[in-house]
């Protein structure tokens with residue numbers, strides 16, 4: 001039963017989820033399906049954290065298996081493309097039929113013939129079902145150029161418009177999402193007190209809280225008086241380019257190392273222009289460069305890799321963003337999602353957008369063991385609506401002048 005005194009509305013929930021990125025929303029949807037009374041708190045706008053910066057690739061593990069053997073991360077993500085596709089086709093656990101599939105596949109591209117090690121790897125049993133070499137006649141249009149003499153492998157990895165996914169999941173649940181003021185959250189025994197973005201105060205009594213706020217988990221943990229689990233930030237500087245682009249590309253370009261030299265995904269800005277979004281080693285190394293130097297490097301890379309592309313009239317920008325994950329020795333990448341529990345507070349990071357379904361499975365299992373579904377009617381106050389984040393390339397000031 002909810003109650004209101006003069007200044008605060010009390011709401012009883014089974015599970016309180018904090019953070020409206022892909023992980024929190026996917027989990028909220030699964031909790032509702034499973035019959036748990038759950039509310040999600042979002043401090044900014046839905047998708048406002050890493051999710052709006054993600055390239056949207058639903059990895060099946062190939063990128064992580066380039067060492068020639070399946071790593072733990074590649075095994076963890078192997079079934080994710082199938083699960084996301086099923087959701088998009090309307091037969092999966094969530095309804096993503098309204099989400100935008102940007103590309104049905106992602107490609108691996110090498111500028112020269114692959115080394116024998118890599119050719120052997122692609123021919124191996126492990127990779128056989130996940131990748132196919134693309135015949136010259138079937139190459140995406142950008143690679144049809146006579147100057148292209150590399151190889152392309154098609155990977156079973158769909159690419160989604162991440163914010164359309166956020167909207168598809170959140171719309172049916174919007175009554176259960178409260179926009180809150182960032183620093184208003186206080187922990188008070190087994191309740192959380194917050195001020196909504198509209199200035200109303202709410203107290204949530206809960207059985208379990210899920211901290212799923214990405215980089216915000218660090219601050220939230222301290223508000224709950226915990227100093228573990230520790231979080232790591234792995235920064236990236238992603239380059240964006242628009243103007244002069246007519247092809248949409250979704251590909252990792254292989255370089256000398258096992259990390260892709262560059263990963264290109266293609267998106268649209270608010271005016272419908274194609275925006276190329278450049279990740280991979282370029283973005284990892286970019287954090288040690290000034291924005292101007294990084295753009296210079298990106299121009300050289302593209303000129304070397306796709307010399308027939310004319311980018312003289314293009315506009316360039318740099319997006320700085322941290323990946324937030326559980327802390328690993330030497331800041332190495334975690335193998336999969338992570339879940340840590342202290343009392344009835346569970347902290348979770350998906351590590352990859354692709355892994356949100358697997359993270360939700362594990363959380364639901366944990367909640368089923370620990371949280372008793374309450375039978376009282378679940379009435380939610382008529383609070384203000386949450387907003388949706390936009391893509392960073394739609395912010396005018398991220399585009400640099402004179403570069």
Ligand SMILES: Cc1cc2nc3c(=O)[nH]c(=O)nc-3n(C[C@H](O)[C@H](O)[C@H](O)COP(=O)(O)OP(=O)(O)OC[C@H]3O[C@@H](n4cnc5c(N)ncnc54)[C@H](O)[C@@H]3O)c2cc1C
Pocket residue numbers: 018019020021022023024041042043044045046047048049050051052053054055056057058059180182185212213214215216217220236238279321322323348349350351352353354355
């Ligand atoms: C540049 C880049 C590219 C990437 N590309 C890919 C890719 O192609 N494929 C892939 O699988 N993964 C990719 N990733 C990783 C992926 O983006 C993340 O793993 C995933 O988006 C994390 O989701 P999340 O919900 O945990 O966190 P976030 O998306 O960061 O969401 C956290 C939410 O919590 C909210 N919040 C913060 N503090 C509070 C608070 N105190 N109270 C309430 N709410 C709060 C934030 O506003 C935000 O909405 C990429 C990451 C980056 C940075």
